Amino acid sequence: MFYRFIWKRDRVKRNVMVQDYSKGGLKMIDIRIMHKCCLLRSIKKLLSGSETPTPTCKKIQLYYFKKLGPDLCILRHNCSAVHVSSKDSLLPLPLYYRKLILTWYEMKPVQNVNDIEVNQVNWQLLWNNACISYKGNMLYFKKWIRRHILYVNDIVDNQGNFISFDDVKAIVGNDAHVLLQYHALINSIPKQWKGVSRLDNEESPSIKLCGKDIRLLDSIFFKNFCIMQYQAVPxxxxxxxxxxxxxxxxxxxxxxxxxxxxxxxxxxxxxxxxxxxxxxxxxxxxxxxxxxxxxxxxxxxxxxxxxxxxxxxxxxxxxxxxxxxxxxxxxxxxxxxxxxxxxxxxxxxxxxxxxxxxxxxxxxxxxxxxxxxxxxxxxxxxxxxxxxxxxxxxxxxxxx
Structure with a gap:
């Protein structure tokens, strides 16, 4: 509406107009960016333990997120929004939560193996992770997720070896597919990550955006980060x-x-x-x-x-x-x-x-x-x- 009022049709790209003065923009308001910022702030509020949203609202949000896996793993995947949207698991969610999750993955950059440091390997999620793929496909085993096998740390022992199939069977259950899934997962782990020892008595890391704890980020960061996603050269x-x-x-x-x-x-x-x-x-x-x-x-x-x-x-x-x-x-x-x-x-x-x-x-x-x-x-x-x-x-x- 703002842009058509000025010129009837755009003479300058909208992605340029929202940029800073030094990039040829006018710091114009963009409804898309405002909406994405609001969604990112709602994720921050959910994780930060602040008074907003209210305890009741937070319980409702956590209820829907926990339906997709423990430890808020739905926000920890290392994949694109396109991949997440193709999954049937989002369909039962209300539209607001589907939009929130898809916006998160639109903003969150996908990491490759070289981006991940050695001390971060233990807490790499095993599922929907672009670094862990079998025959070109990312893995997603719902039964393993329900039994809280989520991270690389969950499938290694103190000597840096993968846990045995018997140990997995004891956790997941004696199912016909477990053996094939076990070998598919072990063979999918990147060579650089093998040999990492198990870390005991440590909590899972905070959810991060661009390497920063999302709970510590403010609205200005979210706005600038969203604008960066729409960068365009005049x-x-x-x-x-x-x-x-x-x-x-x-x-x-x-x-x-x-x-x-x-x-x-x-x-x-x-x-x-x-x-x-x-x-x-x-x-x-x-x-x-x-x-x-x-x-x-x-x-x-x-x-x-x-x-x-x-x-x-x-x-x-x-x-x-x-x-x-x-x-x-x-x-x-x-x-x-x-x-x-x-x-x-x-x-x-x-x-x-x-x-x-x-x-x-x-x-x-x-x-x-x-x-x-x-x-x-x-x-x-x-x-x-x-x-x-x-x-x-x-x-x-x-x-x-």
Whole structure:
């Protein structure tokens, strides 16, 4: 709803809009992210022992989770959301709990064998674990789970050997499938994990997200973590890099360029203008023609295609304005099209903030005049009017 209200259809990817200013975003609210954050917080509250949810609510939640295995093992699997959703075990759950579990696995990264340190091997879950597979399939033995055989620690002895089939049979029961399941499980354990000794009198570890105890994480972490899952590079970065191959995008990173308007001024109108220019969505004639709003894509003053560079820099009626801006400084500067589009030395913003703010005001003055003119006057008249608008804008802001 927020995005369609602004542009009818998206001109900038929503995954970009929700990002930080330094990544080309506007920190927009995203309902998907808010929903996922709420679900992650509910898992934290369930595990943290806080007063919320109430004891009754917590009992209800634990009741549903325990139906899927002891020790909240449903939250300890090392697999993708797609794999979890394919299991019939989630079907009896209410929709809310199914959504909560699937969101958890959408956010939780799947680990491989190399990601797991030696001291973590004992508490690796045996079931639905991407590191433990037999003939390409993860294992999930419901009877073993009900008998509390959950972790690698449960199938090794103090010498680091796997427990015998007789020991397993004594726990699980004398079933026809147990022997095949036993050998499938033993053969599925990675070589790097074999030889690990049993740990006695230790509780199962806390449930973690990105290696951190979820009970210790706050709402800001959940929000930033969810936003990271939707990261996207603005399309305009590739456009400008191809458009200006001589501009040094390596030494002046895009993080600096995206953040520069927000550090240059606090005026929303100026920030919005520069943000649209960087995203290449400012409505010049070439864009309006593609949108079928105007009949042609040519500048009414110069009769050539009106790209953004032409609109703000190459157009003959704006040249006198840039000459005037250059004359305002006690030292000599020569403004280029790169300076107008991206800012003047944006990587040294503390030193050149005043210049960059003047450039933003000058671009706003160009917009104010060109957006109201339907037919050109003489070159001198048009240039003079733009100059007057610029001076009045600067006086309003006490800049000259």
């Amino acid at each position: 399309v305009s970065q590739n456009f400008w890099e191809k458009r200006f191959p001589m501009y040094d995008f390596r030494s002046i990173s895009w993080h600096v360029l995206w953040k520069s308007p927000f550090l240059t001024t606090k005026e929303p109108k100026l920030i919005s203008l520069q943000w649209k220019i960087l995203h290449n969505i400012y409505p010049t004639k070439i864009l309006l023609h593609k949108m079928r709003i105007v009949e042609n894509n040519k500048c009414i003053f110069c009769d050539i295609i009106e790209y953004i560079e032409h609109f703000f820099f190459d157009c003959k009626i704006v040249k006198p304005l840039w000459d005037y801006v250059e004359s305002l400084f006690s030292y000599s500067i020569s403004l280029t099209v790169h300076d107008i589009i991206f800012g003047y030395n944006p990587h040294m913003l503390n030193k050149f903030r005043y210049i960059n703010e003047l450039l933003l005001v000058a671009k706003l003055s160009i917009v104010k005049y060109k957006s109201t003119v339907s037919s050109p006057n003489s070159l001198c008249q048009d240039a003079e009017i733009i100059l007057k608008i610029f001076k009045s804008e600067c006086i309003l802001r006490n800049m000259i």
